[in-house]
C-alpha cells in the first residue's frame with residue numbers, strides 16, 4: 001500500500017481537564033483516530049513539532065506518545081523522516097472475520113424525486129477497459145502529445161494571476177472563444193463570431209442545456225434512427241415525445257410532422273457514418289423554417305475527413321438562426337478534458353449565457369487556457385493533420401483486410417469522415433449473436449440494432465450491422481479483429 005501524506009490538519013478531541021496526563025491523552029487520541037479509520041493505514045502523521053505547537057504540548061510529550069504507539073505497532077517510520085500509520089494494525093491481528101453489520105433497521109427517508117429524476121435512466125457511461133478491436137467512439141489516445149500538454153499546463157500555472165484564479169465569464173475564456181470561432185469559420189464551414197460561441201463542459205452537457213432551454217414536457221423532438229442514444233435520453237428526461245426518424249443514403253429523412261427540436265449528426269451520422277447530402281441539409285433547414293423548429297447539429301467527430309468534398313456545416317447554410325452547432329474536443333483530443341462548444345444564433349446568446357451561469361458557471365479555466373494555447377500556437381492543427389494521416393491509414397487497412405477476408409460476409413461502405421464505420425451483415429445473419437461470439441474472443445463490436453429506437457427497434461427487416469471503430473487500434477489489432485470476425489461470420493453463415 002503506498003504511503004500517503006496527510007496534508008490536512010489533524011483535529012483531536014479536547015483534552016479533558018484534570019487527571020489525564022498530556023502524554024496519555026495524546027497517545028489515546030491518536031490511537032482512537034487510527035482504530036476508527038480517520039487516520040488510514042499508510043497515512044502520514046503530522047510532524048511532532050507541528051503537533052506540539054498546535055496542541056500546546058512540549059515536543060518531548062509528543063515524541064513519547066509516538067514512541068508508545070510505535071512500540072505497540074500502530075505507527076512506523078522514524079521521527080524526522082516521516083511517521084506513518086502501520087499497514088497492518090495490531091488490533092486487526094486479533095480480529096476474527098469482518099465486523100458485524102448493524103442489524104437495527106435504519107429508517108429509510110421518503111424521497112420525493114422530481115419528474116426529471118424519474119425519467120432519467122441509470123446507465124454505465126464511464127468505461128475504462130483495454131482498447132481492442134473494434135472499439136468505437138475513441139481516438140488513438142496513445143498518440144496524444146501528453147508531454148507537450150503538461151508543458152503548456154505547467155506554464156499556465158506558473159503565470160496564473162489572481163484574476164485567473166477567480167475564473168471567467170459563463171460563456172468561457174474569451175481568447176478560446178475567439179480561437180474556436182476562427183477554427184470553425186476556416187475549417188468547418190461554420191459562420192460565426194466569437195460572441196456566439198459558448199465553451200461548455202462537453203457536448204453531452206451542451207445537449208442537456210439546449211433541452212432545458214427549449215423542450216417542455218410533451219414537446220416533440222426528432223432524433224435520428226438509428227442514432228446517438230444519449231441525446232434521446234436527455235430529451236426523454238426533459239419529458240419530450242421522441243420521434244425517431246429513419247435514414248436513407250442521404251442521411252436523416254425529413255420529418256413528416258412538426259417538432260420543437262431536431263437533433264442530427266450530419267457530418268458523420270452516428271452510428272452509420274453517412275454524411276448528410278447538401279440537398280438533404282437544405283431540405284431539413286426548410287422543414288425547420290416551416291415548423292418553427294430548432295436544429296441541434298452535433299458535429300462530434302467530423303474533423304477527420306478522408307475523402308469526398310467537404311460539405312459545409314448545416315449552420316453555415318442557415319440564414320435564419322435555426323441551427324445550434326455543437327462540437328466536442330473529446331474525439332479530436334481526449335474525452336476526460338470535458339470541453340466542447342456551442343455556436344448559438346445571435347438572439348439566443350443572452351439566454352444561453354444565463355443558463356450557463358446558473359448551471360456550472362464555466363468549465364475549468366486551466367484547461368480552457370491550455371487548450372487555447374494548444375490551438376493558437378499551432379499544435380492543434382498539427383495534431384489534426386497527424387491524426388488524420390494515422391486514421392486514414394487505419395481505415396485503409398480495415399477496408400483492405402475486410403476485402404480479402406470478409407468478402408460476401410460483410411459490406412463496409414465508404415465513409416468520408418469520422419473514427420468508426422459500419423459493417424453491414426449479408427446472408428441474413430443477425431448482429432447480436434455475432435457480437436456475443438466476438439466478445440468471447442476479446443472483441444468489442446456494437447450491433448447497430450442497439451442504437452435503434454421506437455418501432456424500428458423491433459423491425460425484423462431493418463439491416464443488421466456492426467459498428468466498427470478503427471481509430472483507436474493499431475494495424476496489428478485491426479488485422480486480428482478482421483481474422484476473428486472472419487471466423488465468427490463464416491461459422492454464423494454456415495449455421
Ligand SMILES: Cc1ncc(COP(=O)(O)O)c(C=O)c1O
Nearest residue numbers: 202203204228270300328330340
Ligand atoms: C454523437 C455524440 N455526440 C455527443 C457526444 C458527447 O461528447 P462529449 O464527450 O463532449 O460529452 C458523443 C460522445 O461519445 C457522441 O458520440
